[in-house]
Amino acid sequence: MSEEKIVWSGTPSQIVNIGVFILCLLTCFLIVPIFYALWKYIVVKCTKYVITTERIKITTGVFSTQTDYLELYRINDLTFEQPFLLRIFSLGNLKLITSDTSTPELTLQAIPASEELQNEIRKHIETQRDKKRARVVDFT
Incomplete structure (x- = not known):
């Protein structure tokens, strides 16, 4: 029996907050935007993704956390998106x-x-489906 191994672990990039950071920089004479930018930074920093050979673990939250587990064999579709800002x-x-x-x-x-x-991930999805003998059936 194979042991579950971590494939990837990390957090989202702070680039997702670039609009907030620019807005706060432009309005830095106000104290409130600084705290808003700090809050957005902390929220992204406290979001953790762990992808193993069997599941994806998503942990979110600053003061109280929520952890959600998603079994890989339950993934039906996987799409890669690269908006302009992220592509840079x-x-x-x-x-x-x-x-x-x-x-x-x-x-x-x-x-x-x-x-x-x-x-x-796609490779591990197929491995888990074979291991659990699970298949996706589309009723359309």
Whole structure:
């Protein structure tokens, strides 16, 4: 029996907050934008993704945290998105469509080397489906 191994672990890039940071810089004479920018920074920093060979673990929250586990074999579709701003910084989003009731759609935001990670996840999805003898059936 194979042991679960971490494939990738990380947090979203702070690039997702660039609009907030620029706005706060332009209005820095006010004290409130500084705290807003700091809050947005902390929220992104406290978002953690851990991708293993069997599941994806998403931990969010600053004061109280919520951890959601998504089994890889439940992922139906995996899409790579690279908006212009993220492309400049060699980042991308991975959008997952799942059969999980608690998380039917999940986006891993501003991930480095996300295209390579997408291929790695896809490989482990197929491995888990074979291991659990699970297949996706589309009733359309």
